[in-house]
Amino acid sequence: MSILVVGSVAFDDLKTPSENATDVVGGAATYFALSAAHFTDVNIVAVVGDDFGEEHRKVFKGRSVDLAGLERAKGKTFRWGGEYSADLTERTTLFTELGVFESFQPVLPEHYKSSDLVFLANIHPSLQVDVMKQVQNPSLIGADTMNYWIERTPDELSAMLEGIDVLVINDEEARQLSGVHNLVEAAAKIREMGPKTLVIKRGEYGVLCFREGERFATVSFPLDTVIDPTGAGDSFAGGFMGYLATHKEPGDKEVRQAIVFGSVLGSFCVEALGTRRLEQLSRDEVHERYQAFKDLTDFASL
Amino acid sequence: MSILVVGSVAFDDLKTPSENATDVVGGAATYFALSAAHFTDVNIVAVVGDDFGEEHRKVFKGRSVDLAGLERAKGKTFRWGGEYSADLTERTTLFTELGVFESFQPVLPEHYKSSDLVFLANIHPSLQVDVMKQVQNPSLIGADTMNYWIERTPDELSAMLEGIDVLVINDEEARQLSGVHNLVEAAAKIREMGPKTLVIKRGEYGVLCFREGERFATVSFPLDTVIDPTGAGDSFAGGFMGYLATHKEPGDKEVRQAIVFGSVLGSFCVEALGTRRLEQLSRDEVHERYQAFKDLTDFASL
Numbered sequence: 157m158s159i160l161v162v163g164s165v166a167f168d169d170l171k172t173p174s175e176n177a178t179d180v181v182g183g184a185a186t187y188f189a190l191s192a193a194h195f196t197d198v199n200i201v202a203v204v205g206d207d208f209g210e211e212h213r214k215v216f217k218g219r220s221v222d223l224a225g226l227e228r229a230k231g232k233t234f235r236w237g238g239e240y241s242a243d244l245t246e247r248t249t250l251f252t253e254l255g256v257f258e259s260f261q262p263v264l265p266e267h268y269k270s271s272d273l274v275f276l277a278n279i280h281p282s283l284q285v286d287v288m289k290q291v292q293n294p295s296l297i298g299a300d301t302m303n304y305w306i307e308r309t310p311d312e313l314s315a316m317l318e319g320i321d322v323l324v325i326n327d328e329e330a331r332q333l334s335g336v337h338n339l340v341e342a343a344a345k346i347r348e349m350g351p352k353t354l355v356i357k358r359g360e361y362g363v364l365c366f367r368e369g370e371r372f373a374t375v376s377f378p379l380d381t382v383i384d385p386t387g388a389g390d391s392f393a394g395g396f397m398g399y400l401a402t403h404k405e406p407g408d409k410e411v412r413q414a415i416v417f418g419s420v421l422g423s424f425c426v427e428a429l430g431t432r433r434l435e436q437l438s439r440d441e442v443h444e445r446y447q448a449f450k451d452l453t454d455f456a457s458l
Numbered sequence: 459m460s461i462l463v464v465g466s467v468a469f470d471d472l473k474t475p476s477e478n479a480t481d482v483v484g485g486a487a488t489y490f491a492l493s494a495a496h497f498t499d500v501n502i503v504a505v506v507g508d509d510f511g512e513e514h515r516k517v518f519k520g521r522s523v524d525l526a527g528l529e530r531a532k533g534k535t536f537r538w539g540g541e542y543s544a545d546l547t548e549r550t551t552l553f554t555e556l557g558v559f560e561s562f563q564p565v566l567p568e569h570y571k572s573s574d575l576v577f578l579a580n581i582h583p584s585l586q587v588d589v590m591k592q593v594q595n596p597s598l599i600g601a602d603t604m605n606y607w608i609e610r611t612p613d614e615l616s617a618m619l620e621g622i623d624v625l626v627i628n629d630e631e632a633r634q635l636s637g638v639h640n641l642v643e644a645a646a647k648i649r650e651m652g653p654k655t656l657v658i659k660r661g662e663y664g665v666l667c668f669r670e671g672e673r674f675a676t677v678s679f680p681l682d683t684v685i686d687p688t689g690a691g692d693s694f695a696g697g698f699m700g701y702l703a704t705h706k707e708p709g710d711k712e713v714r715q716a717i718v719f720g721s722v723l724g725s726f727c728v729e730a731l732g733t734r735r736l737e738q739l740s741r742d743e744v745h746e747r748y749q750a751f752k753d754l755t756d757f758a759s760l
Contacts, residue, residue: 243639337545340682361663362677373677373754375664380642412757450758452675455714457759 157401158197161188162262162287163277165202169237172384180430181215184277187387190434191394191421193219194442196401199268201225205233205256215431224265229256244385264290275397278302281309281316288319298322298397306332317350324355324393357389363415372412377423377449384429388422395421420445459703460499463490464564464589465579467504471539474686482732483517486579489689492736493696493723495521496744498703501570503527507535507558517733526567531558546687566592577699580604583611583618590621600624600699608634619652626657626695659691665717674714679725679751686731690724697723722747
């Protein structure tokens with residue numbers, strides 16, 4: 157089954173303790189698509205400026221990513237600059253230049269409207285709602301959001317939450333959205349806002365998932381070398397949704413396995429700067445690390 | 459097989475967001491013993507003052523904890539006061555009064571010397587070494603330590619580390635001891651210092667374990683209500699060592715399961731102030747939560 161993702165495609169300037177780079181193709185939709193495409197066909201809806209050329213589209217080369225919905229508008233592509241602390245636990249935004257992203261109005265190409273799954277990456281919740289209106293009866297809608305929208309557009313965010321099946325956010329966002337520190341309590345409150353499934357990303361610590369009568373918790377894959385955390389959360393979402401797309405009616409079991417595949421993609425993402433590792437990643441490597449993840453965490457079926 | 463634990467038995471003053479209490483019987487050896495006693499007989503070596511009466515020994519009532527090594531010295535019992543932040547993520551030490559603990563010289567009763575397993579809770583590393591000299595060929599020696607000894611007594615700490623099989627510390631201690639932030643790297647360095655098995659506790663996030671050619675990672679059990687984190691790490695160590703004591707030659711599988719039992723005991727510990735929950739805990743509850751832990755984390759064998 158195919159996935160539609162709507163979100164940002166951007167140029168990032170990245171400063172990490174080990175490496176720096178400018179004009180790296182990034183953005184949530186980019187990381188999501190590169191990760192989800194290991195499992196299924198991905199349709200991207202995003203906007204770039206006229207500074208985004210053929211050489212930049214190459215990031216998706218060899219992946220089953222449809223770029224018909226990658227609108228090229230007059231102006232500059234969204235740019236973001238970020239710097240990480242020496243231990244990679246803190247990130248400072250150096251600049252944000254919205255460019256053509258500021259007036260982004262997602263319009264779905266006709267053949268995108270029948271996408272089976274939809275992922276609304278972190279954009280204005282009104283635009284997320286707008287995309288939901290354009291798709292025809294998808295089997296599952298997932299979404300992300302951020303502190304900015306939680307603080308400034310609570311009504312629009314509510315409307316979005318009512319329409320989705322799965323919310324994928326980090327622990328700080330879950331706490332802010334619910335107003336509660338304990339994540340079990342926070343999850344109960346958020347699930348009342350709409351999404352039946354809540355996936356809470358905890359960075360290097362793992363993932364918690366709450367569904368009806370069901371909780372799942374897992375770790376993050378421990379890595380010898382972490383270069384650049386940029387895009388890890390979006391790669392997680394891509395792996396998660398991608399795996400779900402391989403099942404007609406995913407139940408608890410498939411949601412758990414999807415979370416592990418998401419974690420696997422997130423773990424690869426951080427091994428190199430920007431999308432470099434994801435661009436080189438093979439399907440075999442994905443499945444090998446899934447097996448390694450199983451070996452890492454199993455204590456029951458040994 | 460029996461376990462010997464040497465460490466502190468103390469009076470704690472606890473200030474938590476939901477409850478306060480003074481003169482609560484605490485200390486690492488207390489939490490360890492109450493947890494390990496669900497699995498095996500525990501021999502305590504510790505010192506208390508003449509203010510520690512029959513009513514305080516009752517904390518161990520009904521548990522297979524031998525108090526022959528609980529020395530009663532002239533003076534005051536070790537006292538510690540701590541206060542937690544509203545979200546329980548930070549702890550401030552309000553006071554520490556060493557009392558009789560300051561001149562503690564662990565002396566093992568004769569019948570303790572053949573204990574099968576030994577756990578050296580967080581005390582001066584020279585005293586930990588001293589205890590190792592008094593025991594007769596135990597099958598496994600575990601130990602804990604803290605930043606204070608890492609900073610001030612590195613040589614004595616080295617001597618201790620050379621003599622043990624398992625080190626059980628938290629992530630910050632692992633980073634400090636190794637001088638490295640990445641925990642995979644840190645683990646490699648620490649294992650070169652002596653302990654073949656390193657267990658890294660990450661509080662609410664879970665546990666990492668490193669052994670020869672083997673890594674294990676697991677989560678912490680998500681709880682609706684957390685009252686008081688005091689003693690969680692020592693309860694973990696108690697459950698961990700206690701379960702190991704039920705196996706003649708624990709291998710990778712048993713170490714993994716022991717970590718989950720440790721996590722189970724830690725999760726019960728924080729559900730009430732001080733040792734209250736542990737005092738009420740039944741063996742059935744321990745095994746039920748182990749099963750719940752399995753259900754929570756399983757994605758492979760569903």
